[in-house]
Amino acid sequence: MRRIVVLALLLAALTAPTAVAESNNQVLTAGRTPGQAAYDVRLAADAGGTTWTGREQITFTNTGDTPLGEVYLRLWGNAWDGCKSPVKVSRFEGGTAAAPTVNCTVVKVDLKKPLRPGQRGSVAFDVTMTAPARTERFGRSGAYSFFGNALPVLAVRDQAGWHLEPDVGIGESYYTLAADFTVRLDHPAGLVVPATGTVSSSRRTTTISKAKQVRDFAWAAGPFQQATTKSPGGITIRTSWTGVVTAGAVKDAQTRAAAAIDDFGRRFGKYPYGEVDLVLNDRWESFSGMEYPGLVLLVAPPNEEGPVVHELAHQWFYGIVGNNEYADPWLDESFAVYASYVHTGDTQPNCWPGRLDHLITNDMGYWQRTPDWSSYVYFYGGCMLADLERTLGTEPMAKLLKSYTAAHWYGVATPEAFKSAAQAATTKNLTQFWTNHSVG
């Protein structure tokens, strides 16, 4: 998500070290489970596209080191409404579901039989999602409905145990492993349905979308206008906009998106999903842009810069390079801000304000209790990385980010991993740099 203004332009050319990164993936997800998940989902919309009902099957491997007796589903769509439950699950197969907990955002499923390490299993269940009446990531506005963080996804167990942290109401608290999604969306002919992934077959009333190695699946439904363009680098940009968005805003988003997705590809490894959806509305209640794999929700002001560059930077920092967004929000937000700076050629001279009252590396539970979340995690975090570039040098910093993204491609990065990669990129001792820049 983005709450602050970022600008736009600049350089570098290398190619994606995807093959190397994928072979690292095994190592990087070691201990984190359940992994290698495949989501097979069939949903049907009501007449307005506001309620979607169907069946979700999740097949997964116990990629942990110890037996897996249960899995947890995250029903993030219930975060704001709690147990009024706009997201409901029932009729489980493969395990027994307990009553929802954590404000009805968690459902524990005891597996029929525990999985040994390396063993594959699955659960299936009915799911109903009704977009609440608010202009939000999961919500509806007029004839348009948005399904961000609506589809139930697997929680992660790692060395620290199961991650069942709450949504704190600001930013993102999500943590998922990369997975493959095949989602069939049946809908009335009048609805246009932009979605995560690549639409492999589409008739007027069915959209089938496949997405490989993504952490979530989002879609929207409504009488959108839609246009498809291509970046010079060959990425398909599918733009969908509501009736109130101006042609100028559409064009602006398309142009900025094409430049950004190619530039980030050169810097951090080529965008691997082939296409990206831009979904534009004139306003959102609590954000200006919201990132999902292969799909971003954007505000589209007629005459000012929109958040498209920042949200596309999240395709790499959160999407391709995953992180626990509750524990380490700076690993996605500070990096997205910094990526926007380098894209626009904004070096942020003298941006560091001096001693700070908080560590920028604090978790979401901490930020919930202070009003300083966006200035620290966005602005000071982005500034810290700009200062790191000044400390390492521009070229070593570019190499560092390239190798950091390659090393965690489709995996999960940690603060320790980034700090040790940064230290390895210089002969200078960075200990004092981290302390001076409020990095814990």
Ligand SMILES: [Zn+2]
């Ligand atoms: Zn953001």
